[in-house]
Amino acid sequence: MAEIIDGKAVSAHVRKQVADGVKGLSESAGITPGLAAVLVGEDPASEIYVRNKRKACEDAGMYSEEHRLPEETTEEELLALVHRLNTDDKVHGILVQLPLPGHINETNILRAVTPLKDVDGFHPYNVGLLVEGHPRFISCTPHGIMKMLEYYDIDVKGKEAVVVGRSNIVGKPVAILLLHSHATVTICHSRTRDLGEVTRRADILVAAIGRASFITADMVKEGAVVIDVGINRNEQGKLAGDVDFEAVKEKASWITPVPGGVGPMTISMLLWNTLESAKSFAAGKS
Numbered sequence: 001m002a003e004i005i006d007g008k009a010v011s012a013h014v015r016k017q018v019a020d021g022v023k024g025l026s027e028s029a030g031i032t033p034g035l036a037a038v039l040v041g042e043d044p045a046s047e048i049y050v051r052n053k054r055k056a057c058e059d060a061g062m063y064s065e066e067h068r069l070p071e072e073t074t075e076e077e078l079l080a081l082v083h084r085l086n087t088d089d090k091v092h093g094i095l096v097q098l099p100l101p102g103h104i105n106e107t108n109i110l111r112a113v114t115p116l117k118d119v120d121g122f123h124p125y126n127v128g129l130l131v132e133g134h135p136r137f138i139s140c141t142p143h144g145i146m147k148m149l150e151y152y153d154i155d156v157k158g159k160e161a162v163v164v165g166r167s168n169i170v171g172k173p174v175a176i177l178l179l180h181s182h183a184t185v186t187i188c189h190s191r192t193r194d195l196g197e198v199t200r201r202a203d204i205l206v207a208a209i210g211r212a213s214f215i216t217a218d219m220v221k222e223g224a225v226v227i228d229v230g231i232n233r234n235e236q237g238k239l240a241g242d243v244d245f246e247a248v249k250e251k252a253s254w255i256t257p258v259p260g261g262v263g264p265m266t267i268s269m270l271l272w273n274t275l276e277s278a279k280s281f282a283a284g285k286s
């Protein structure tokens, strides 16, 4: 029976550190870290995320602003807003909520955010720094996963890590972070042949596929650490991860639940990155 990796507990720990850091920066430099979130259209999941973000910023003593734009906003209009935020001194972090409506080129927008305020870590400059091993902003979900492993003293060095999913937001960056922590890393995806054969090798299994209960117990090695990044609705409309939690928890040594696992960490690491950005501005490094 697996022990639970409690994302809410780790999150509370990180948010306390962030709140202390915000207070310290305000006292030492008179700067309040600020985060601007941009939401285009009305995706319900994004609405919830942005609302939670605002509340988390307030709780941590940060300045936060939201820019809600209609679905029909043009790429030029969105670029103009991003350019304005790039030079706004109150704003140390800029987050453009994904997905964007289909008529807007996501790559163009993410590249327009100055790398110095790119608290999502999505700009190619920050991706490059991460791959090179000197990260400035690590994207929030992968960063949160590594924090959870660290908090529970789960050793990664020399272990077989298997990441299922190759997105720019989670799969690719978490694979790089695990590699930097000296794991032997395999990335699997929808075209991987005999997926179960690969996942059964994993000491650490990260599931970031986006399909409810996709990872079944027969795909998991006895004693594996299982990290579930998925947030899906199953056929009954209930929230479900990418892992068949009830069955897999009997086999794993550690497991993250959904909800209450990776989810809360994403916003915590966003606050963390925003504080780090504000500190760099205060130190005149930006």
Ligand code: GUN
Binding pocket: 095, 096, 097, 098, 099, 120, 140, 141, 169, 266
């Ligand atoms: N959509 C889903 N996850 C994320 C995230 O971490 N950042 C942004 N900007 N959009 C997302």
